[in-house]
Amino acid sequence: MDCSTYKRYHIHGHDTRKLLEDYFSDKPGMAFGEDMVIFPIKSLIQAFAAGHIKGDILLDLSIGSLVHHLYSACEFFKDIIVLKIKDRCILELKRWVDKRTGAFHWGHAAKHHADIEGKSHQLEDKEVKVRSAIQHVMKCNLEKENMTEPIVLPPADCIISAWLLEFISKDQDDYIRYLRKFSRLLKPGGHFLLIGSLGETYYTVGKEKFHAFSYDEDFARKVLEKEGFIIDECKVQQRTAVSDLSDYKAVIFIAAHKK
Template structure:
């Protein structure tokens, strides 16, 4: 077992393409299909279909460069602003948005998204719609008072943060709440937040490097949101089915809440 300190995502950065290959690819031996592809796509589709979470601006503040969690969102928001912690993640995402050679392939996620009556052409339209909705890809720094300084973002109707809070919370509880508070400031009064994360994680691996993760549980996430003035509207937890030593999470959580006005 490697006894060296684990790296921290937003401090050290990582190989964003390697992360996609490990956790989000269509390879036959990719162990995380049910947990990190199918589970988020299905639950976010149900969540947005209710119609309560909608508006002009959605901000996505997530780990790495994945996009599959935004398929449903692009039907309910005119503009999506994506924030990324490092240049490698920005370049990887823009390669897909601009349909450049070498972009990561997301076609395998269509089987998890499309309804029975939908066909592959309609899914291609969905990918195009998401590309059009992503208006800006912006670098951020969580340690700055205005994380996108010198840019000032307009207040968002909704913020999605996927697998980020667990990865950046070095000092565990205090860091998690501090970063949650900072992210919630991106919202307008009454706005919604959607958190996707792992429970019980202590590390995740990208390439040859191990990265720190905060092993929170469902009760902690609920209390953290309530403590910041959020009312929880939706929560689903899926026990882990993946067999892999790349990461040690116990379950995946999707939780949605709105900020009291």
């Protein structure tokens, strides 16, 4: 398939549940557990354990209806505000937050968190804390000056963005433009936690292929520094998954703070 025919996440949307099942679940044969679930969990636990990433408000700007990257954050922030582009992502996430019938099962992610932290006896408490911390799940428009118009959000102490920038950006200029928009939501001195896939040109959801902007570690570092961030930590894990659903080469985690 010609890459010019790939769909765009923020324009066309996709089956949110299918994305979760194929890339983030614990179903038999799911190839991406190490890269998409365990690596981000370990990286975030270690970043928060340092003790300097904390505050009142954390904003989440991530792909689909992910939850597993917020388990550590709930221990260090009073309120988590989740911003989503698509209504179907909001519905899927709220189904989990409200413990409705048919919600996606994130128990495997909670168990990974508890095991890595050595707190397996607190497994149930972990999910309760995350649900309590997610105060708002809001729709946003990336093209507006104020993405949450008419609501004006207070500046955040931290932003987590997982697998979103590469899926909404068609090229380098787009990536920089959206990163700049995200940065405006952050307090001076606030932290930015980035999770993404390197060298990716597409990912598949169901029978449809979606565009991904391909970048490398050097680009990610340089663009963050140019936009006024100081990088505190950067980790790259080479791909372990064997699957043709996506062609990413590695997964990156960056913890940075705004000058």
